[in-house]
Amino acid sequence: MLHIDIHSFSYKKGGIPKDETGNGGGFTFDCRGILNPGRVEEYKSQTGNDIGVQEYLETKTEMPQFLDLVKKIVSINIDNYLGRDFDNLQINFGCTGGQHRSVYSAIKIAKFIEEKYGNKVEISLHHDEQHQLNHQ
Template identity: 75%
Template structure:
């Protein structure tokens, strides 16, 4: 029986939570630093938005090097995904970090998950926006 490869993708904040821990036996995976991409969070109209919002997505796609950044990442991770699939590995973690874990890393995680789901439908993909979870939990506990 062939094991299914589960690819866990995280967006995170270098400033707040740091690189997510890999709780599997593998002890880690890819970590990509999105801070070299122009930060939409420094532009007033995008400050309260996230990488889930269309305005931020359009900004990153048209005003930054994000498309080239992600294309390079897709090339790199494809090597490991294909290798892991052929060897029946069960887990791969891919992490995207930026300053606040709100814009660039969230967008990168979303787009990477879409890429993997399209190119490798036999893999199972989950996305975790670590900083967004903290924001949601703190707003729930404040009520």
């Protein structure tokens, strides 16, 4: 079974997560080119797991187009890795603080992979800066 580790992280705080499997990485997507909801007062204390932030990203930014491209790219590798019986893939999403854009992206891609591949993969979702979300 293919195990997929998905991380949201902060470029400023912790940097790109290390691949603990020994494979040397996977994908790292930079979300800093998307408008930051953290600059809007009502969203500053929220995360990408909150409805208001999600609606902002979905309606006021290019996040939907960004994630459509990410879905296409990661699907190519997941299909290939499944066909070759690979064990691990890591997918990282980084933004400035690891709170809004990267959290949202990691959640949405995890859901996409789960819906597309079901029990062919095992997904671990890690929010490196938003630890309280790791226990939901």
